[in-house]
Amino acid sequence: MTTADEPLSTLAPFPAALPDATLPALVASHDWACLDWPALLRALLAVGRTSIPLGRLTEGHVDAVRILAQAGREPHGGATYGVWASRSHATGVRATPVDGGWVLDGTLRFASGVGLIERALLPVWLDEERSVLLDLDVSTWQGDEDSWRTPAMIDSRSLTVPVQGVEATADAQVGDVGFYLGRPGFFPGGVGVAAVWAGGAARVADLTARATAGAPPAPARTARWGRIRTELACAAALLDTAGRVLASSEPDLGSSSASASSTEASPARGAGGRGQELSTEVRAGVAAPSRAVLEECRVLAGPAGMAFDGDLAQAIADLDLYVAQQNRDADQGYLGGLDR
Incomplete structure (x- = not known):
């Protein structure tokens, strides 16, 4: 069982959901263009755990202001x-x-x-x-x-x-011309989306725990919660590692501090460089446990939870659609085709 302020995993604890969060408040809450990767991913995890659509909108703002920083431009003051x-x-x-x-x-x-x-x-x-x-x-x-x-x-x-x-x-x-797709930060930016997915999976788990709080103990239910914790731990640990690698590998993997004049892809085996490899591994590696959490929580909630708990039903639908952005076949084909 979980609550919205529990860490959910041990190696890379999830940040708690945010109280009374709004998009304007989140936009003003950090200097998003300058935030280092570990802090950025933890912040996006927290927003995703708070609200999946709000996480989507926040990640879009974050991506935009970091793109502007890569180009050496300032965002229009205070704009979302x-x-x-x-x-x-x-x-x-x-x-x-x-x-x-x-x-x-x-x-x-x-x-x-x-x-x-x-x-x-x-x-x-x-x-x-x-x-x-x-x-x-x-x-x-x-x-x-x-x-x-x-x-x-x-x-x-x-x-x-x-x-x-x-x-x-x-x-x-x-x-x-060509800056948007050619900049070093293009592929690493996708790691931020994966952080919102993982936060969304934590939100679904939190709401499932709330909806099933009165259910009698049962070994099968306990085992499902164990699998949920395992999946969340895998996603959180992968993002924790990605944040540290991105922070220590700039500008090789791309970042907001990369040269504004550079439009060359990072050198590596894949066409998009090491940034594409890392981003694809993280997105695929976070999407899979997010989908597994959805499957376990649907069973735990049952028809009553899905029909009578509006917050839970909405969060499951939100995450299911949002994580569908990840093309499993394309990502696995890309990763499988890299030199070994």
Whole structure:
């Protein structure tokens, strides 16, 4: 059994859930661009354990301000940011050059934080191969309210946004052409997403414990809690190791302190360098125990917990959808294809 302030594991204890957390408060709570990797991952674990959609939005802001730092730019004072980079099902935004900037057209899917965030970093495409990254005011952009057809992650406001004839000035550009995908920090940034997954798994375990607090003792239930603790410990230990490796390997694996002018991939066996290898190992290694926790908690909660505990049902749906972002076949294929 767990509570939201228990460490859950021994080697790498989980931080407690945060009381009364809001997105504006979290944005202001740290200098996210300068936070070292171990502290960053622990902070994201705590937010994920507090609220999975809130963790998603916080991670998007964190990613954005660290990208800006990599480019040697400051975020607009006090603004809440996101990164709107999805090209799901051949969507995305095209940029047509005009005097003084670009005209933008296309469709943005998974634009998290519509109506909640003030600015977004948006890669826009000059052609099939070349993109530029723009820092845009999206506070008035509207999403299609009917585009999100599931209650899962509903609070993340990840809507589809139509973009038609939007003008962007040249001073919105962040970095050189190709900066977004080519920067050293591109792949390591995915470790932050994995931290929110693990925090979300801890939240599901916390809520399952609350929902089943009156259940009679049974060996099968005890064994399931043992498996949950094991899975959470594996995820937390992997993130703890990743944080220390990232902190000690800059800029080889990519970080917010990497050179703003560098757009070369880190040298290594994989096309994306050692940063891609590390990020893929961590994402795959955290996604698997997160899914295992979901499976165990569904059984422990049973139909009553799933039907009558709204917080638990929402957290299970949120984590199930969010962790589906990890493509198991692609990640395992990539890792299996590396030189041994």
